[in-house]
Amino acid sequence: MTDDPTIAYDLFKQFERDKFSLVAQKYDQAIAAVTSQVNEAILDAVGAKCGLRLLDVACGTGWLSAAALKREAIVTGLDYAENMVAIARVRSPQASFHNGDAENLPFESGQFKAVVCNLGILHFPKPERAIAESFRVLKPGGRYAFTCWTPPTCNPFMALILGSVQTYGSMDLDLPPGPPLFRFGERGECERVLIAEGFTEVSVTELPMKWTFSTPEDVMAKVVVSTARLGTILAMQTLEQRRNIENAIIDGASNYATDSGVEIPASIMLAVGYKP
Template sequence: MERDEFSAFEHQGWEMVAHPYHSYFGDLTIQSNSPLLDALDVRPGVRFLDVASGPGYLAAAAARRGADVVGVDFAEAMVEQARCTYPALPFRIGSAEDLPFSDESFDTVGISFGMLHFSHPENALAEAFRVLRPGGRIAFTVWATPDKAVGFEMVLKAIEAHGRLDVPLPPGPPCFRFSDWHEFERALSDAAVELLANEWP
């Protein structure tokens, strides 16, 4: 799949930070795994797809619940990190916006903090629905806005005080688009799915 400027920027970045992400950031993101998998009703025998799987944390958590899992990520370095960390689990290289799977292949699809990294998140959701079996579930996690996510607020204030915000970046979707519940609901309402809210500290 041909990458636009934003996707190429994201891809280059993730190819470079797989190990640092695993070493320094993973403990933060895994805190949402249980609520996400609960919302998806992941249990033994469920066929589960982890989209934008990164180092494989969500796929591994689903596997511990007895699910039959597959992880997919567009960064080769992330896929290699996942395979190294969880050698018993299958991880594949592939784009969330052009999933390398047949229609109706999975019972559930999870996306852990990946939505803000997709150039066209609607395309990623359409692909997730395409590979989902009838009656299946999709769930994804996003960061809250900086006024609610203290860690993000601290980072942004540090950048404002000691760095620059006017650096050249390729145009892309708003970082906190799906932190707005109404936007989240609008994006999913056309699919006639059940919306589940799950708040955690």
């Protein structure tokens, strides 16, 4: 696939690396706790078990790696953001973690029986290259699984956050242009790309999850400090725009209030392929 001229590849990659290193601790406490809800489904999809050599690409702060270790897999993790890797190493000293690039994996071909990537694919400026690299380092007979957020049309949390920004704020900001956020939230696109990179027995499943908060007022505050691009978009609004966005998010989140707090539904696509 030729490069997309609308994407600032190097600038976007550096932005993601710097921002995720900056928010690593808050990310670990908020986003990683939410996305870990699908860890077992991902590990089931690749047959993670005792003795299986598994690579966790875009491992973040290591929640998925830790879940794989509980199954007694032999785990290697990789992430582009240094502070993410530092937290992962503390969480799971039994695993081997590397600071590196998903689009240029520092591993020999055919080294792993499984490769997983939980919500990392949307952060790669060249996702096909990252998928090709995962294919390369897999052993024949190995499995690859990645996840991505579904679009706002079927994802209430994303609809609330992005809808509030689009209605009351501005998306015309001085940020490095990146790939489409929800490209792989479409079943057909997941299938097409995996097959194009050589995978067979491709399956795509939608998985539910929930974002939980103590109060509606907590939603925007946690998103701003624990995400890279979305948090930056919110932080770059004017004071009036931020106030209006926050009020809209609070009002919307109030619709999901329960006796124990706020529970906002969301979902991801889980895409799985087999290397013949």
